[in-house]
Amino acid sequence: MKKLAILSLVASLGFADITAYKVDSVNSDSFKSIEESSITLYPQTTLQFNDREAVALNKNEIAQKANVKAIYSDKKIAFQISWEDSTKDIYSGGTDKFADGFAIEFPQEYSNPLELPYIGMGSRDRSVVLYLQKAYDSFYEPNGNGDIESQVNRSNRNYFNNSLAKFDEKVQSLSNRDYQRAFVASGFKSTTEIKDKLDFDMQMSYKNGKWIGTFTRVLKDEYLNLDSNIFPISIAIWNGNKLNRDGLKKITKWIPVTFDKKDKNQNYANTLNLKVQGDLKAGFNLVSQNCTACHNFGEFNYAPKYMAPNLSNIGGYSNASYLFESILKPSKVVLAGYNQNAHKNYPWYSRVKNQRISQMPSYNFLNNRDVVNMVAYLQTLKAKDNQ
Amino acid sequence: MSKRQLAMVMDLNKCIGCQTCTVACKTQWTNRNGREYMYWNNVETFPGEGYPKNWQNLGGGFDEAGDLKDGTIPNLEGNYGVPWDFNHDEVAQSKPFSPEQDPKWGPNWDEDEGAGQFPQDNYFFYIPRICNHCDNPGCLSACPRDAIFKRDADGVVLVDLDRCQGYRYCIAGCPYKKIYFNPKISKSEKCILCFPRIEKGLPPACAQQCVGRIRLVGFLDDETSQVHQLVKKHKVALPLRSDFNTGANIYYIPPVLAPPKYDAHGKIIENSTRIPKEELETLFGEDVHRVIKTLKGELENRANNKESEILDMLIGFKHKEMFKLDSNYYAEEFGMKPVDARYFKGKNTLKFTSFKAVH
Numbered sequence: 001m002k003k004l005a006i007l008s009l010v011a012s013l014g015f016a017d018i019t020a021y022k023v024d025s026v027n028s029d030s031f032k033s034i035e036e037s038s039i040t041l042y043p044q045t046t047l048q049f050n051d052r053e054a055v056a057l058n059k060n061e062i063a064q065k066a067n068v069k070a071i072y073s074d075k076k077i078a079f080q081i082s083w084e085d086s087t088k089d090i091y092s093g094g095t096d097k098f099a100d101g102f103a104i105e106f107p108q109e110y111s112n113p114l115e116l117p118y119i120g121m122g123s124r125d126r127s128v129v130l131y132l133q134k135a136y137d138s139f140y141e142p143n144g145n146g147d148i149e150s151q152v153n154r155s156n157r158n159y160f161n162n163s164l165a166k167f168d169e170k171v172q173s174l175s176n177r178d179y180q181r182a183f184v185a186s187g188f189k190s191t192t193e194i195k196d197k198l199d200f201d202m203q204m205s206y207k208n209g210k211w212i213g214t215f216t217r218v219l220k221d222e223y224l225n226l227d228s229n230i231f232p233i234s235i236a237i238w239n240g241n242k243l244n245r246d247g248l249k250k251i252t253k254w255i256p257v258t259f260d261k262k263d264k265n266q267n268y269a270n271t272l273n274l275k276v277q278g279d280l281k282a283g284f285n286l287v288s289q290n291c292t293a294c295h296n297f298g299e300f301n302y303a304p305k306y307m308a309p310n311l312s313n314i315g316g317y318s319n320a321s322y323l324f325e326s327i328l329k330p331s332k333v334v335l336a337g338y339n340q341n342a343h344k345n346y347p348w349y350s351r352v353k354n355q356r357i358s359q360m361p362s363y364n365f366l367n368n369r370d371v372v373n374m375v376a377y378l379q380t381l382k383a384k385d386n387q
Numbered sequence: 388m389s390k391r392q393l394a395m396v397m398d399l400n401k402c403i404g405c406q407t408c409t410v411a412c413k414t415q416w417t418n419r420n421g422r423e424y425m426y427w428n429n430v431e432t433f434p435g436e437g438y439p440k441n442w443q444n445l446g447g448g449f450d451e452a453g454d455l456k457d458g459t460i461p462n463l464e465g466n467y468g469v470p471w472d473f474n475h476d477e478v479a480q481s482k483p484f485s486p487e488q489d490p491k492w493g494p495n496w497d498e499d500e501g502a503g504q505f506p507q508d509n510y511f512f513y514i515p516r517i518c519n520h521c522d523n524p525g526c527l528s529a530c531p532r533d534a535i536f537k538r539d540a541d542g543v544v545l546v547d548l549d550r551c552q553g554y555r556y557c558i559a560g561c562p563y564k565k566i567y568f569n570p571k572i573s574k575s576e577k578c579i580l581c582f583p584r585i586e587k588g589l590p591p592a593c594a595q596q597c598v599g600r601i602r603l604v605g606f607l608d609d610e611t612s613q614v615h616q617l618v619k620k621h622k623v624a625l626p627l628r629s630d631f632n633t634g635a636n637i638y639y640i641p642p643v644l645a646p647p648k649y650d651a652h653g654k655i656i657e658n659s660t661r662i663p664k665e666e667l668e669t670l671f672g673e674d675v676h677r678v679i680k681t682l683k684g685e686l687e688n689r690a691n692n693k694e695s696e697i698l699d700m701l702i703g704f705k706h707k708e709m710f711k712l713d714s715n716y717y718a719e720e721f722g723m724k725p726v727d728a729r730y731f732k733g734k735n736t737l738k739f740t741s742f743k744a745v746h
Binding site for chain 1: 447452455456457459460462463464466467523527528529530531532533549550552553554555556558560567568570573
């Protein structure tokens, strides 16, 4: 495969891994003496959403550092993520308020590091499982029973008095204090909640301007098997104060997680961490000649806004293998992009027999050196971070 | 676009602003479960800021090129208004009668205010509004979860509550601001055109209960329906703010007659009309003048004892003629099963009689 040959040409490493440490039992105390890794989350700018206020608030958003710890036992694995957030946003009502939150995403199938799912909700035939926790005061559905009909008009309080107070208690007891959900997805828009009872737990706590989020799950269930030498994860955070929700978030690229007591699969980790060495000047020239008619990034805004994915942070949340794949085989991973009704003049893909065919042509006519230079340049497209 | 499309025609000349439609909808669907602040049907006074406040300027809809426009999500307290109670209990202890909280806006806040100077040129009229069940809904286009769908059988636009994750881009995308966020369940909800009623051949509650009999309901492609005849054949019913480019399917007969203005001495200014032309154009497009001319001609016909098919329809003699629905069609289309049982829960909500009143 052409791409593999390219990878061997340019290997050089640039990023840290997450190491999971073996503990006797997985609980919040077990994290105390564990070494942490620093990760960087980049603002999602591939798509822009149609909320005027949110767009204005998230303009020129910078990247953010976060720290991750991981532990595991024979049966379970847990992550602890801490990130700075100067505002504690817990959703407790209102139509235009949003909650802080975090999510962890895993590819369902991850044996080939060159063909991982797309970072934003996976892609066709490359599905992901993700776990989401939002800081909610309480909400009423789904609560396992779907009992939204157990609520009545509050304004009858005077009349019904005690009966209604009792009824209130019942409704309150049915409400969930945690907005905690698991999803499967094989592409943006396809995200579907897993309603089976899964063995996982998420917690969020806020202290001294920092959120600490923990996530615990079994190593292996019917949706996901993490019982291997190495697997990739991606982490996302939402800032409610900036009206973050959905794709309006900060996200990492695929980061390898290894186990301290297991053999390391160094090749796999290297593939994910690859920082391509190339001629950045030549790469820039190639990108501006070949890409800017459709793609915007940074100050390059020549293409119609909705024409194609915006590349402003593509180097922040894409692994090198995805960039190579997108240039050489653009129809392998095709983003759903905008609703085709919303921007009908700019479909990102056409459909042939229910398969998405990207509007972007393959650039496999370029020579290897050119592609390497392009990817090297694309990897530099990312926002500055907060440190 | 759906295979067939249900539509409603509302005759603004007959709307008396009694809010019976609003109450019919509220008691049927939105008096519970986090929907308390929502009015899937509201009647607002024009000119006025409406509900939610200033909705006409909050963005959404499509531009000329067909791109979805950015929009603003209305604020609960400031734009919708929070339902409030009064301090009935405290009044007994000789406290002044007042709301329990300080309301800032509500669904009918600027009722009957209108514009102009009394008695020279003041004016207003009512606009009842429900979801427009658009051909190309802004809400549907904005949803990043594909949680909003338009039924092929009748074009009713619905939210799939299982898929909805409460991102609220739909609210920004709807130029009519007729989709609402339910804070209790963290999902969006909207007018469902009473589809459980429609599937049984009954009109939506708002239309059934309308005191002025201003609402006609039917399929746009059904040539026997009054809706078809007014919209397609006589072309006297126009969508609201068609410049939002969503293809709205609720049509309005624009206000035809308004009293003349008075001059400073209280004399009638001949051939004047109180409703400014430009405002009607903003609401209904330039076609409004042709429609008004046609309808005035019809009124004149009737005054001269001639036939008027249009006015006969607008009078609304019989519900059977006003509402052209067909439960057999739905039975064939969907089988005997309801397409979607979610909203049947509304009717099963615990009855108040299950509580013991305190005496």
